[in-house]
Amino acid sequence: MDELTREFLIESQEGLDRMERCLTDLEERPQDAGLIGEIFRSVHTIKGTTGFLGFKRLETLAHAGENLLGQLREGKLTANRPIITGLLHLLDGLRSILKTIEADSNEGEGEDTGLIGRLEELQVPAQARAKHPAHARAGATSAPVLPAEPERAQPAALESVPEEPAQAATPAPMAPVEAEGDQVRPRAQGTAAESTLRVDVTLLNRMMNLVGELVLTRNQVLQATSADPRMTLLSRRLDMVTADLRESVMKARMQPVSNIFSKMPRIVRDLSQSLGRRVRLQVEGQDTELDKSLLEAIKDPLTHAVRNSLDHGIEPPDVRESAGKDPEGTLKLRAAQEGSHVIIEVYDDGAGICVEKIRKKAVERGLITAQRAARQSERELLQLIFVPGFSTAAAVTNVSGRGVGMDVVRTNVEKIGGKVEIDSRAGKGTTLRMRIPLTLAIIPALIVRSLNQSFALPQGALSELVHIPPEQAAAAIEWIENAPLYRLRGKLLPLVFLDRLLMPGVEHKMAAERDNFIAVLDADGRRFGLVVDGLADPEEIVVKPLSAVLKTIGLFSGATVLGNAELALILDPGSIALKAGVSMREEDAVRANEGETDAGAVAALEYLLVEAAGRQAAVPLADVLRIEQLPLSRIEYIGYRPVLNFEGQLLPVEDSGGVLAAVEGNPQAQIIVVVCREANRHVGIAVSHVLDVAAGGDLFEAGTAQRTGGVTLLKNRVTNVVDLGVVAPLPAGEAQPAWSEIGETVA
Amino acid sequence: MSTATTALRGKEKAPAAALVEMCTVRLGSSIFGVPITHILEIVGAARPQPVPLAPIFVGGLVHYRGDVLTTVSLRQLLGLPPGEGRQDLLVLESADGIFGLLVDAVGEVLTASPADHEPNPSILDERRRALFAGAYKLKDSLLVMLDPEQLDPMRLSAARAA
Structure with a gap:
């Protein structure tokens, strides 16, 4: 069994476990949209992955289940007892196929039409079925829900659905497994479940925290014992062991992104074949390393993003040709570290997203009001595609288009404290950018002082520092109305005073009464100067997450303990720029142009x-x-x-x-x-x-x-x-x- | 002392009616009780690092065993003027995680019988009623209990938003 299948098995089993828990909860809270969403995602992920692994039987079954769950999610059906029973049977059916795959690497010859038929039947509201008991299937095809599910006719299995009672049908898929399962199962479990050890992310975080704590304690021990020659040798040893330990813990968790990038070529090939696309895949920055748990967390979103690019982004060859493009589309995956974040981009040179379509759809679905839609910028409207259930695809296809993909992308990325952004130009292409924080990593930072407090500024965003002594401040800092500016090599740089930003409504010392240091920051294409009143030494800091209450402030990405045991908040340059209203449009255009001309001269x-x-x-x-x-x-x-x-x-x-x-x-x-x-x-x-x-x-x-x-x-x-x-x-x-x-x- | 003796005697007679242990904390001239089951640790003389733009009840951040802990200032929460000098810190555990509670001083550990417990009086103003978990009738005074679940910063910010 190859690596891909093995991982798929482990993941699917986890997904099904989660689904089972949710189903039992759903019985008690049938209206809970969160539960339905979770179940839907589990099934959707299985369906998505089986598609390119070539497990047709599993895919067909999951697809049928997904159709039913889609109706539940849209509120057209309510989860009553028969539906939940049906879904539990679906769960058993999926499980048994997975077991067969684990045992002999193929799906076996089971028959699922009975189960699929039952799932189909459940999609018809009870009244309709009661009126036409004999025409349940016919009723389904003419039901008002049909326009939302145009691909209904696609799986061939549906045509042959027998009108037999569901109870008789459900055991059918189990039968072939049970026959041989007893001899095979123990060995099969050994291969997938024992060779890998999954460690809870919270435990890994705890280990990292403790190592950070040890580093801090070591710093203090070193300071305290420097005067005592007898302790010097011991503390030197402590220092070395700590450094080694820290490195090992970090290293144990770091993996190159090539681990997940390497799975993409196959997905791209299989998908482009089934969709009739011609696609060239380019991969950049494979060596970029990311913490293991974060890497795991972005695997799903990345797969979804790639599928979306192929299905909605890159057009069929003939369409591309008539639009004057290379019939072969380009899909680019890029990873790079930018300061305290790893940026992962999925770029395609496909059709792009029509902003007008999004505007129309969003108003249609009641996601935003027409007035607001008219006011919002294109960039803001584009972000709406991350809202659950939003899809602009004309037809729901087997690959994507239910709008669940982008939702999964955002949910998963935000779960690990990241951000997703989409940028698209109609006709030109789309870039999906995931910003993954190095929350668990140790990052270099410059310690700055303001409000008599220390703050840590990630070095990654910092491009230069300018010192303005008090006597020069009046001349050097210029104002347009109440916007402070500084002329940096002839260009105006917007300034943000950290003290005024953090404590609005309080009188602060004028720039001319104190030392000013301008930290010139480059955050997501927003360039601005952050004015602080003092600088301390740069330090390697251990990033510690903030509690949810403080995260909502938005300006801080974490906290850290400095060498002198003082706590410091870590500033998030991107959020500061946003909060202060530093715009990015102009800078963006400049950067894009530079990117084109300098592409060869990196x-x-x-x-x-x-x-x-x-x-x-x-x-x-x-x-x-x-x-x-x-x-x-x-x-x-x-x-x-x-x-x-x-x-x-x-x-x-x-x-x-x-x-x-x-x-x-x-x-x-x-x-x-x-x-x-x-x-x-x-x-x-x-x-x-x-x-x-x-x-x-x-x-x-x-x-x-x-x-x-x-x-x-x-x-x-x-x-x-x-x-x-x-x-x-x-x-x-x-x-x-x-x-x-x-x-x-x-x- | 007398409380402890009564407590012991009570235990001998009816072990089923478990006694409640609580830690008293002082805030200005008032004394409150915190159920000991929710206290992870008591840290004397903490120096919390203020967080600009944080909700008013946040007393700052403290470093606690490798984590950065958000603290709730009981003074600021109850609308009292900021205290002078260092405050004591209780590390509390709620359903959602751990957080710190800053009080003027930590007192002693008392035991009381559940029989002496009375729910919050209805004339108490609504904000306080949400934070308090009734009171114990001690021999010479009332001991108002704090509800650690309600003091969780997450809960407090949700309550403020509502």
Whole structure:
């Protein structure tokens, strides 16, 4: 038995267990929509998976059950005793087929038509059946429910449904299993149930928490014992063991996404064949690692998303051709880590989603009012497809279209604290984006201070830091009405003051009365500056979930315990941007364009483009630690060499551009020093302006085709790259070792 | 002391009528009881970390055995002015999970007979009636019982929303 089938068996069995529990509950609460939904999803998942595993018998049976459950879910039927009995028989039928599959890897030759017939019969309301007892089947086909179920005629088995009593029919599927089941079952259970060990997610979380706790305790022990030489050896050992343990626990839980991506090619192939599509599957970022439990949780949503893309997204080849597209559609799966999240995208270049259709359908179904529908943006309307029971598909097909898929996607992703977003352009394609948090992981974060409290800011979203001392604040922070802005390299950056956001309605210190640090954040395409009043060291933090009450605040993605045992809330840059109303549309467009033009040049180096006394030069961005604006008077000289006394340490300043000389004698002049890392020391470069950040292109010497050093192609201009290596070291001795101690690893 | 003796005697006579054990907590000048069955741990002098924008009854976050625990400030919940100095923390368990309860001070453990229990008086205002679980008639005073299930932050926020 292959891996796929084995996993399908384990999962289906779990699903059926859940279904059984729900069914017994349903008997007592027949109106409970949540229970019906849960049962429906169990059956739907089985049906979906069997489709591509090729278990026709199982699929047909599950399909019949799903039809009945669909009626229950839409409220056209109420779960009475006969229906529940019927569903329990369906459960038994599914179970027995699963057992046969587990025993001999095929479905066996059982006969399910009786059971299917009974399930069909149950779909007809009782009164209709009572009037025409002899024409129950005929009644079913002309019942008013029919238009919602156009594919009714599809399974061939239905045509031959006998009019026999259900009691006689139900044992039929069981018979072939029981005959051989007794000898086979013990061995079969051993293969699937014993070879894998399923550990409760809460237990894994607990382990991670305890390891986090141990890390914290270790930090405190290290601090407390540093003075005592006898303890040093012991605490060093404790330190090592803790680090190893932490790594092992983390590693035990991490798996590459290829584990689930690798299942997709088969699904895509089988589905595209049965749907008559031509599809090319592209997979990107297979090595991205994700916590095991999270990986498990996104498997279903991912499968559903892929099925949806094939069924509703990518058009049949002839339609594509007449629309001027490549008859072969593209389905792209992409995984990437973005800060504290893993992004998983399912992209197809299919028909896209018609927003008007969604608007119409949503109003029709009473999901939103017509006025609201008219007001909502396209992007917001698109998100409606995640509402349970919503489907724009013209016909319900065997693959998807009941609207349950997207519902499952959202339910499952949100269960693990993730988010789903859909982006679609009619005629162009659709991208489904799942943002999965690394809730259980340890993430690097910058600790910032505001309101006399510490907050953790995930490094992933942080692109740079700007320091504005109080005396410059009035000039540097500009206002349009009551919107604060900062000119970052000539572009206006919207600012969000963290203290004002967190404590509205209270008088806060003006920017000019305190230090300001702008953390330039990039959250889901929203770019803004978060203003805080202090910075502390970056730290590796253990993310701990917040209680539901505090989650609803929305600005915090968790909490953590810092090295000094202080608690800090973890800021969620995306939610902050939303709450502060930072828009993403414009940025989105820019990003999309960049994405197109730069697609081939992903690996290109990024440079900071600076101007020194009229000439442009480039500094490799990776080497830039920070950019300081300061008065000329801060520059001092050792002999003829300019140096900067920078936070108590000496920084040699390179002035090959003659910036310092140009403003010499003007005591009010402001200069900019780019602080860079060069080997194991730090150097400063004096510049007059910082212009931009851009990706550089390689240049090749004509004739030799050798790559040239020292220059790069930046924004289509040949630009000199500043050679940091030529900055002469300061006189050796006491100054030299200090360079490595400048711990500015910000941004 | 006298309570304990009576309690013992009561136990000998009728072991079926199980005695109720409760922990008393002080808030300003009032004393409340918390059933001991719901208390996981008592932490003295906690320093909760405030959470901006949280509902008013949230007293902040505390670090408890590897978890970050949401606490409920009994003072803020009952509309009393914020207390001075450090508060004691009770770690409570409800049906939905664990949470912390911040009180001025934790007192002693008392036992009482269920026979002395009376439900909430009807003249009590509605908000308090939801939080209290009746009172025990002690020899010289009434001990108002807090209902840990109702103090759960999840429950409180649902009640406020309603």
